[in-house]
Amino acid sequence: MRMPDAREEHYGGDGHPTSSPDRETKGTLLGVTDLIGSPESVARAREYIRQKLGAGHPALENVTLLVSELVTNAVIHSNSRNGGRVTLALADCYDFIHGEVVDEGSGSVPQVCADMFAEGGRGLFLVEAISDRWGVYTDCAGQTVWFQVSYQRGDIPFRPR
DSSP: OOOOOTTSEEEOTTSSBOOOOOSOOOOEEEEEEEEESSTHHHHHHHHHHHHHHOTTOTTHHHHHHHHHHHHHHHHHHSTTTTTOEEEEEEEEOSSEEEEEEEEOOOSSOOOOOSOTTSSSOOHHHHHHHHOSEEEEEEETTEEEEEEEEEOOGGGSOOOOO
């Protein structure tokens, strides 16, 4: 997993360029997994998050929801649909979880849907509402939507390895 830097294009939910995360980004890479661009991968992504964070992690529910929304967007709206590749990466950066979903892009920048009552399009609305920070960038790997969810480190129960 690679954090975005200032040389790349970054977009917030409004489609306007934003800067990369300015938080300290040192942490532990929990894992990277490649998924197939199909709806079945959404459940696989949720299970992957549960395995990597563990049942007692204070950010588990929020991270699982955000990953579910982003992988759903990737397998429905991006060029990764119909069997392409979607990559999920997760890191624990001491007091926040950093997640990335990389797909093959779609030729347009993901936008937050302003209509709360629309049939679809609420995935990025949830990402914006739940995450502390999020954004989009495009590079040679594809289009990446990243997010960060804060948590209190002391809230994590001890898990023997």
